[in-house]
Amino acid sequence: MRFIITLVAYFCCLLPSLAIAEKPQQTQSRISKAPPKIIVAKGLNADGSLVKNYRRGLEYAIDYFGNYGPYYVYLLGPGDEENIRAIYQRRAETRVNRDSPDSPRRQVMQFLNQGSITEEIKSVLAGHSEGGLTWTQDPPVLYEDVTTNATQREKDPVENTWGALHEYHHVFQMAHCDTKFDRDSDKNLNSWMSEGMASYSSAKFMENLGLIDFQKYMLELRTSGGNIGRPGIKEFLEKEPDWDLAGERYWEEGEAAQVYYMLGAWATAYLIHVQGVEEQVVLREWYYDIPRLGKAAAFEKHMGLTLADFYQKFARFIQQPDPTVMAIFN
Numbered sequence: 314m315r316f317i318i319t320l321v322a323y324f325c326c327l328l329p330s331l332a333i334a335e336k337p338q339q340t341q342s343r344i345s346k347a348p349p350k351i352i353v354a355k356g357l358n359a360d361g362s363l364v365k366n367y368r369r370g371l372e373y374a375i376d377y378f379g380n381y382g383p384y385y386v387y388l389l390g391p392g393d394e395e396n397i398r399a400i401y402q403r404r405a406e407t408r409v410n411r412d413s414p415d416s417p418r419r420q421v422m423q424f425l426n427q428g429s430i431t432e433e434i435k436s437v438l439a440g441h442s443e444g445g446l447t448w449t450q451d452p453p454v455l456y457e458d459v460t461t462n463a464t465q466r467e468k469d470p471v472e473n474t475w476g477a478l479h480e481y482h483h484v485f486q487m488a489h490c491d492t493k494f495d496r497d498s499d500k501n502l503n504s505w506m507s508e509g510m511a512s513y514s515s516a517k518f519m520e521n522l523g524l525i526d527f528q529k530y531m532l533e534l535r536t537s538g539g540n541i542g543r544p545g546i547k548e549f550l551e552k553e554p555d556w557d558l559a560g561e562r563y564w565e566e567g568e569a570a571q572v573y574y575m576l577g578a579w580a581t582a583y584l585i586h587v588q589g590v591e592e593q594v595v596l597r598e599w600y601y602d603i604p605r606l607g608k609a610a611a612f613e614k615h616m617g618l619t620l621a622d623f624y625q626k627f628a629r630f631i632q633q634p635d636p637t638v639m640a641i642f643n
């Protein structure tokens with residue numbers, strides 16, 4: 314069965330870059346003193362609205378989650394090749410490991426010559442919309458939100474802010490797990506946790522900012538898929554009676570990754586509105602314990618039930634009619 318995925322361009326695929334599988338080690342919390350850096354390609358942000366609307370989301374998210382980093386936001390687009398190449402040169406320099414036996418110059422060349430980076434530069438120059446959140450797993454650890462075609466973003470202030478909120482939740486999440494392990498490992502996050510919780514938090518914060526109607530959005534995820542993709546939750550559940558929130562196959566097979574966003578957002582809603590866990594515990598505080606306790610123990614400690622029990626209860630919950638599940642918000 315194939316699904317058409319129409320993920321909004323700047324809702325990310327989470328991509329660890331330079332994924333060198335050395336001996337895994339626990340990721341430390343990455344609180345940063347430096348504010349995020351926003352790098353904008355020449356020709357964009359002429360009236361200041363691109364950065365202003367991005368910042369509206371970013372600042373809300375930092376206020377809620379804390380300042381993690383270093384975080385670089387690249388808002389790029391076609392138009393000036395020399396400028397784009399200079400931006401990538403500086404981006405490569407931010408990634409130089411001073412303790413490496415390789416010279417900085419060699420490390421910069423290695424980064425710029427990676428296939429994924431040469432392809433990304435081509436996408437920028439062609440005006441294609443790709444990218445998302447990237448991070449390094451080895452020193453220097455940093456996070457990057459790369460938008461290859463920010464022209465589209467500039468024209469849509471609401472989605473621009475929404476994307477900034479969504480990606481920053483990932484920065485916070487990545488700072489509290491170890492992405493050298495598989496997503497179903499106790500040290501890393503399942504896709505429904507990372508995408509679902511970021512989908513829930515960004516929609517909720519968008520409502521707090523007065524920009525969307527949160528409940529209407531949550532209903533849309535069931536009926537149509539909203540701005541995430543097609544099909545929505547109800548159609549998916551009908552076609553996939555053996556669906557499994559904990560499994561990673563929808564992501565790996567690349568055919569229905571949107572379910573992690575939608576079902577994950579509803580799983581998050583379940584924890585807050587049915588299980589009765591405080592919103593800030595579900596969205597933020599339980600993550601603090603993941604590096605020390607592992608995902609399963611941190612979940613049980615903060616949510617008050619085991620992951621296995623949660624999967625069973627949520628599966629029964631989500632298959633109920635719209636009015637029944639929507640009633641949890643009242």
Ligand SMILES: [Zn+2]
Nearest residue numbers: 324325508511
């Ligand atoms: Zn995401």
